[in-house]
Amino acid sequence: MPPAQPGMRIGLFGGSFNPPHEGHLLVAETARRRLGLDRVWWMVTPGNPLKDHGKLRPIGERLAAVRALAPGRHSVPTAFEARHRIRYSADTVALLRRRHPGVHFVWIMGADSLASFHRWQDWREIATSLPIAVVDRPGSTLSVLSAITPQVLARFRLPETAARALPLRQPPAWVFLHGPRSTVSSTLLRRQNGD
Template sequence: MPHAERGMRIGLFGGSFNPPHAGHRLVAEIARRRLGLDRVWWIVTPGNPLKDHGHLRPLAERLAAVRAVAEGPHMAVTAFEAAHRIRYSADTVDLLLLRRPAVRFVWIMGADSLASFHRWQDWRRIAASLPIAVVDRPGASLAALSAPMARFLDRSRVAERDAASLPFRDPPAWVFLHGPRSPASSTSIRTGSALTS
């Protein structure tokens, strides 16, 4: 688990990153800047329980690829979930809040992930445990904003102009962030049909 000082604002950006790409980097950078985060932790997961693992590259390979994409002093790359044998994001959140209670964590996800967030194990517990930042992705805006989580937490949505206050808000609280978007996706990169720059 990366180092964190008391009071730091840290974004948690989890995924299988199979492979990581410019779109991931853009999501992390938009969230970092707009939320005023000290760091973004890229949490490279052993594997997404909702996805087919047939094309999943080995964890060490994905870690190396993420380190190449997530360069810079404000980015940290970790695979602590594998060391702790964690399968679900809700358990990751529980562990982080237990180990780093004085850190202001924010969960970061692309809008494409929000559209299926209601299928995640204990998604309501995640939303009740820490603020969430959703970053727009090409073709995902409408599906994300009409998703079960967005409707369930409609009254907890923070205006985009107040995004910098999100790390200081008690959950549930979430914001939808707009900004530059990249057409890259891990699926299309694996099939050789995407722009990767």
């Protein structure tokens, strides 16, 4: 698990990253800049329980690809979930809150993930444990805001102009961020590579 000091603002950006791409980098960098985060932990997961693992590259390959895509002191690629045998994001959140009680963690996701967030194991527990930053993705802007999770959490949404305050907000709290977008997706890249 990467080191973290009390008082730090750390974004948690989890995914299969199969493969990581420019769209992921835009999400991470938009959240980092707009929320004033000290670091973004790119959490390379053993595998998303809601996705097919048939074409999932080995975790070491995916971790190396994230390191190549997102170098620098603000990006921290990690695969600690595999080491701790964590399957669900709610368990990751619980572990991090126990290990680093003084750190201000923020869950980061692309808007396309928000649309299915209500299907995640213990999604309400995640939403009441950490603030959430949702970064716009092509094709998701309008439709995602009518999905179940944004409707349930509507009263806890901060205006985009207050995004920098999100890491210090008591959850539930979330913000929808707009910024540069990329139409690239991992699925598209796998198709192009014949995977």
